[in-house]
Amino acid sequence: MAGEIPxxxxxxxxxxxxxAARQARREGNVPGIVYGGGAEPLAININYxxxxxxxxxxxxxxxxxxxxxxxxEDVRVICRGVQRDVVKDLPTHVDLMRIRRTTRxxxxxxxxxxxxxxAPGLKKGGTVTIVRPEVELEVTxxxxxxxxxxxxxxxxxxxxxxxxDIELPSGAKPTITRNFVIANIAAPSGLRSAExxxxxxxxxx
Numbered sequence: 001m002a003g004e005i006p007x008x009x010x011x012x013x014x015x016x017x018x019x020a021a022r023q024a025r026r027e028g029n030v031p032g033i034v035y036g037g038g039a040e041p042l043a044i045n046i047n048y049x050x051x052x053x054x055x056x057x058x059x060x061x062x063x064x065x066x067x068x069x070x071x072x073e074d075v076r077v078i079c080r081g082v083q084r085d086v087v088k089d090l091p092t093h094v095d096l097m098r099i100r101r102t103t104r105x106x107x108x109x110x111x112x113x114x115x116x117x118x119a120p121g122l123k124k125g126g127t128v129t130i131v132r133p134e135v136e137l138e139v140t141x142x143x144x145x146x147x148x149x150x151x152x153x154x155x156x157x158x159x160x161x162x163x164x165d166i167e168l169p170s171g172a173k174p175t176i177t178r179n180f181v182i183a184n185i186a187a188p189s190g191l192r193s194a195e196x197x198x199x200x201x202x203x204x205x
Contacts, residue, residue, distance in 0.1 A: 008065035013043040037098025101142025108134040121157040125188035145169040
């Protein structure tokens with residue numbers, strides 16, 4: 001199941017070179033180039049404030065976009081570089097690469113937890129402590145999952161859930177090789193306090 005791919009709106013930039021780029025910036029745009037995918041490079045402009053909003057949202061370089069340019073077919077792209085002003089740290093140029101459906105890319109995928117009612121540890125008052133609400137996976141551009149699922153069935157207080165415990169969508173694999181933690185079932189706060197007190201008394205004795 002493919003996740004929702006956000007649109008990135010741009011327009012064709014007429015002219016090339018530093019003069020055209022400066023003109024684009026004066027008009028409130030950030031110049032860019034789209035390349036790859038077996039097609040000719042395309043010079044574009046992206047609205048400055050729209051791009052800045054995307055950048056501030058985070059993970060711009062790890063997000064797959066649906067590029068919409070009037071007069072051209074929509075194409076999936078991923079950012080391969082953002083040049084910034086050395087003083088103001090604001091975007092001055094963007095490099096986008098066209099992505100084929102078979103291309104392997106790294107993206108952050110949301111983690112969803114199910115079957116809370118079937119976890120004995122939660123029935124006893126425990127809580128799910130989420131360590132990674134998103135996981136970076138290597139996936140195929142044409143088959144991006146919108147989430148991965150953690151089944152809490154049978155989970156007890158103290159259980160730790162690792163990436164290796166999760167059945168990942170076909171073709172997806174973690175970008176990190178170690179078996180990292182996704183979440184754990186923590187004891188109720190009252191129970192934790194009692195355990196801490198007992199440990200302190202034992203240490204004092």
